[in-house]
Amino acid sequence: MSAPPAPLLRLEGIEKRYGPVHALRGADFTLYPGEVHALLGENGAGKTTLMQVADGLVRPDAGTIRVGDAERPALTPGEARRFGIGMVHQHFTGIPAFTVAENVALATGWPVSPGPLRERVRHAAEQIGLPLDPDVRTGRLSVGLKQRLEIVKAVAADARILLLDEPTAVLAPAEVAELLDVIRRFTASGGAAVLITHKLDEALAAADRVTVLRRGKVVLRALRGDLDPAGLAAAMIGGEPVVRSAASIRQQADEPAAIRAEALEVARESGYGLALRQGSLEVRPGEIVGIAAVEGNGQRELLRAVAGRVLPLRGRLQVAGPVAFIPEDRISEGLIPELSLTENVVLGSGREEPWMRGGRIDWRAAERYTAELLRAYDVVAAGPRAPASSLSGGNQQKVVIARELSRRPRVVVAENPTRGLDLRATAGVHARLREAAEAGAAVLVHSSDLDEVLELATRVLVVSRGVVAEPPSGEAASREEIGAMMLAGA
Amino acid sequence: MPRRAWVIAGTAVGLGLAVLAAGLSLAGYDAGAALAALWTGAFGSWYAFTSATLVRAVPLILIGLGIALGFRAGVFNIGAEGQFYAGAIAATWVGLHVGAMPAALAISAVWSAALLAGACWVAVPVGLRMRYGVLEVISTLLLNFVAEALVSFVVQGPLQERQGIYPQSDPIALSARLPFIPGTRLHVGLFLALGCAGVLWYLFARTRWGFNLRAVGAGPRAAEVSGRIDSRRVTAQALLASGAIAGLAGGVEVTGVSYALYQNLSPGYGFTAIAVALLARLHPLGVVAAGLLFGALEAGAGAMQRDAGVPAVAVSVVEAVVLLVVVIAAAGVQRIGLVGAARARRRAA
Numbered sequence: 154m155s156a157p158p159a160p161l162l163r164l165e166g167i168e169k170r171y172g173p174v175h176a177l178r179g180a181d182f183t184l185y186p187g188e189v190h191a192l193l194g195e196n197g198a199g200k201t202t203l204m205q206v207a208d209g210l211v212r213p214d215a216g217t218i219r220v221g222d223a224e225r226p227a228l229t230p231g232e233a234r235r236f237g238i239g240m241v242h243q244h245f246t247g248i249p250a251f252t253v254a255e256n257v258a259l260a261t262g263w264p265v266s267p268g269p270l271r272e273r274v275r276h277a278a279e280q281i282g283l284p285l286d287p288d289v290r291t292g293r294l295s296v297g298l299k300q301r302l303e304i305v306k307a308v309a310a311d312a313r314i315l316l317l318d319e320p321t322a323v324l325a326p327a328e329v330a331e332l333l334d335v336i337r338r339f340t341a342s343g344g345a346a347v348l349i350t351h352k353l354d355e356a357l358a359a360a361d362r363v364t365v366l367r368r369g370k371v372v373l374r375a376l377r378g379d380l381d382p383a384g385l386a387a388a389m390i391g392g393e394p395v396v397r398s399a400a401s402i403r404q405q406a407d408e409p410a411a412i413r414a415e416a417l418e419v420a421r422e423s424g425y426g427l428a429l430r431q432g433s434l435e436v437r438p439g440e441i442v443g444i445a446a447v448e449g450n451g452q453r454e455l456l457r458a459v460a461g462r463v464l465p466l467r468g469r470l471q472v473a474g475p476v477a478f479i480p481e482d483r484i485s486e487g488l489i490p491e492l493s494l495t496e497n498v499v500l501g502s503g504r505e506e507p508w509m510r511g512g513r514i515d516w517r518a519a520e521r522y523t524a525e526l527l528r529a530y531d532v533v534a535a536g537p538r539a540p541a542s543s544l545s546g547g548n549q550q551k552v553v554i555a556r557e558l559s560r561r562p563r564v565v566v567a568e569n570p571t572r573g574l575d576l577r578a579t580a581g582v583h584a585r586l587r588e589a590a591e592a593g594a595a596v597l598v599h600s601s602d603l604d605e606v607l608e609l610a611t612r613v614l615v616v617s618r619g620v621v622a623e624p625p626s627g628e629a630a631s632r633e634e635i636g637a638m639m640l641a642g643a
Numbered sequence: 644m645p646r647r648a649w650v651i652a653g654t655a656v657g658l659g660l661a662v663l664a665a666g667l668s669l670a671g672y673d674a675g676a677a678l679a680a681l682w683t684g685a686f687g688s689w690y691a692f693t694s695a696t697l698v699r700a701v702p703l704i705l706i707g708l709g710i711a712l713g714f715r716a717g718v719f720n721i722g723a724e725g726q727f728y729a730g731a732i733a734a735t736w737v738g739l740h741v742g743a744m745p746a747a748l749a750i751s752a753v754w755s756a757a758l759l760a761g762a763c764w765v766a767v768p769v770g771l772r773m774r775y776g777v778l779e780v781i782s783t784l785l786l787n788f789v790a791e792a793l794v795s796f797v798v799q800g801p802l803q804e805r806q807g808i809y810p811q812s813d814p815i816a817l818s819a820r821l822p823f824i825p826g827t828r829l830h831v832g833l834f835l836a837l838g839c840a841g842v843l844w845y846l847f848a849r850t851r852w853g854f855n856l857r858a859v860g861a862g863p864r865a866a867e868v869s870g871r872i873d874s875r876r877v878t879a880q881a882l883l884a885s886g887a888i889a890g891l892a893g894g895v896e897v898t899g900v901s902y903a904l905y906q907n908l909s910p911g912y913g914f915t916a917i918a919v920a921l922l923a924r925l926h927p928l929g930v931v932a933a934g935l936l937f938g939a940l941e942a943g944a945g946a947m948q949r950d951a952g953v954p955a956v957a958v959s960v961v962e963a964v965v966l967l968v969v970v971i972a973a974a975g976v977q978r979i980g981l982v983g984a985a986r987a988r989r990r991a992a
Contacts, residue, residue, distance in 0.1 A: 209870065234869075246864070246865050250862070251862075259854070260869050262871050265849065265853075
């Protein structure tokens with residue numbers, strides 16, 4: 154083998170603690186020019202934190218960052234930009250009130266005169282292979298387009314190193330292929346990309362090199378040719394068995410429906426036009442009804458109307474209470490990151506909760522209860538007083554689910570309940586939803602991952618262009634049949 | 644401003660006048676005569692328009708621009724009244740000592756002093772925010788009371804007129820007084836206000852500095868993550884500039900209207916200007932229009948009291964209703980979507 158080229162980026166012995174949580178324990182990472190490098194690991198393994206160290210967003214407690222000729226104990230965001238490092242975050246980091254062009258100018262420092270800027274941004278986006286309308290207000294973009302903007306921003310700012318945090322979590326399969334194309338083209342011209350992911354197949358499909366992180370340490374490094382799925386999986390989860398619950402749903406067909414919707418119409422969240430035009434469905438206790446839909450077809454509005462978060466404009470809707478709602482964005486909607494876990498559990502609780510004494514909150518009781526929940530749902534946290542922001546994404550989601558399901562709901566509404574979660578956490582969420590159904594709740598769940606819908610649901614409905622429809626072959630509907638229905642209206 | 648902003652502003656003003664008329668009728672006044680007097684006082688003649696409406700609009704526009712600048716950057720300067728007074732004190736003090744200078748130099752000196760004094764007055768909240776994270780909403784507001792007390796002190800102490808009888812200063816030197824536009828009592832400070840609006844519009848729309856300022860206001864975290872903006876610095880600059888402009892307005896008022904310092908020099912310009920900025924949706928050119936409107940209301944109020952016997956403060960009803968409508972409209976933008984949804988449904992049907 155010839156001598157390898159000089160690395161573009163090298164992280165050595167990176168340490169980071171958040172209070173009692175030891176997020177990175179001497180992690181090493183090397184990135185060579187021209188490669189797509191998958192950084193693989195479970196939720197909370199430290200993948201994102203490690204890359205945020207490279208991006209200048211997190212200051213490590215110890216370790217060295219070598220980039221180009223420089224050697225630093227830490228970078229600032231400005232330095233990272235100057236060294237050509239750009240990160241595409243899992244959560245959108247631009248300014249919603251700005252146009253696409255303005256957000257690009259913010260990242261690149263391009264002159265801000267509207268006319269020339271617009272053309273330059275349009276041109277750059279096309280050049281990169283991810284066309285964007287420069288004049289759209291960013292807040293109106295779909296999640297997928299926002300991510301596209303993030304990539305355009307980074308590349309347009311002359312990034313040579315692209316760090317992508319779970320980039321495929323918000324994309325449809327066709328978009329994933331398109332994204333991988335763009336990344337390939339980027340690395341072919343001398344750049345390098347890091348793909349943060351917990352999906353084995355994605356790492357196998359896209360990466361030239363893989364680094365596996367577990368509990369803040371690198372446990373495996375491998376080149377494309379040496380990859381073996383079983384070995385990777387074992388490295389990721391450390392040989393512990395993955396919990397999978399069998400689908401043993403008790404059918405209670407004779408009971409009246411807990412959710413009954415007839416001809417619902419719901420406005421778009423942005424306010425313009427109808428998202429849901431024809432929403433009729435029934436869900437009986439014990440059922441898990443899966444909603445299959447391509448993003449932006451009205452499934453979000455349907456779920457939110459059923460959960461009582463949005464008022465339908467028209468139609469009849471009967472929902473048995475209490476309703477548990479597991480929103481898709483746990484950081485902005487599921488939890489208040491600044492508040493403690495106990496406070497988050499108390500959030501939205503009614504007078505029937507054990508810690509409510511008349512109008513008074515018994516915080517000690519609430520704390521005991523939260524501690525129990527954390528144990529029962531296997532949440533990795535410093536304790537009930539820890540702020541929600543100190544938890545990893547997977548553990549935050551567990552807290553949301555624990556809170557919602559512990560209220561003994563008769564109806565459970567869940568939007569992408571496993572988005573961004575690893576295999577084990579996903580299996581755990583599935584098991585909890587099944588338990589809830591077995592205990593007699595009517596469960597309505599949507600996932601943008603069709604396989605997840607098929608795996609979880611006892612019955613599948615398709616929402617396409619704002620219309621809810623049942624596959625003609627009912628419970629026996631095949632993946633292909635459902636897929637065709639999802640795309641038919643789009 | 645986009646069309647919707649004009650619609651909201653028009654609705655707000657119409658509703659405000661309607662509420663005023665209804666209130667006056669209930670109180671037994673002749674609402675028609677009162678509104679007619681309001682109109683005549685503000686727009687009834689060229690003289691009324693220039694010498695009453697525009698004269699009052701100048702400080703409102705200037706201060707409103709400063710406030711809009713701060714709000715755009717996400718800093719809430721509620722202390723323009725205090726900064727205005729700081730500027731007025733400095734302007735008076737300098738204005739008393741520039742008799743020997745040519746007019747251009749004298750006026751520049753006075754205005755510079757006012758600008759600087761406004762910036763210095765707001766420097767305290769800036770420091771408190773940078774060093775200790777004290778909210779500028781509170782610190783700037785509280786400094787208003789300090790500034791008013793300071794005016795009260797200096798006009799009975801160091802700056803009191805020579806005879807020592809009245810609580811006011813001597814008139815400033817002739818060379819420091821602004822020329823009038825012929826045939827009116829309107830001073831050339833109007834051009835300064837209009838110029839400032841143009842400059843600010845250009846800064847926001849075309850320059851990096853204005854862009855960074857808007858970015859920090861709209862998304863401080865994103866601005867920071869971009870690695871190109873020091874949000875603390877931008878915030879400090881915006882607040883300082885905001886105070887400086889309010890201070891300048893104080894200087895303009897002294898050199899163009901009052902020629903002396905006294906208590907209640909400002910009929911609450913610093914507060915009314917917040918309404919001006921909000922009505923304009925923080926758009927610099929909108930501030931000119933909104934400043935004109937509120938200037939007209941202030942001017943008309945005097946005429947209303949004189950000619951229809953209605954207390955001038957009744958006009959605050961209009962100002963308050965306008966502000967409420969604008970704030971509600973801003974909050975209701977999300978809900979306005981429902982209108983769009985209804986329209987879409989009609990189209991579909």
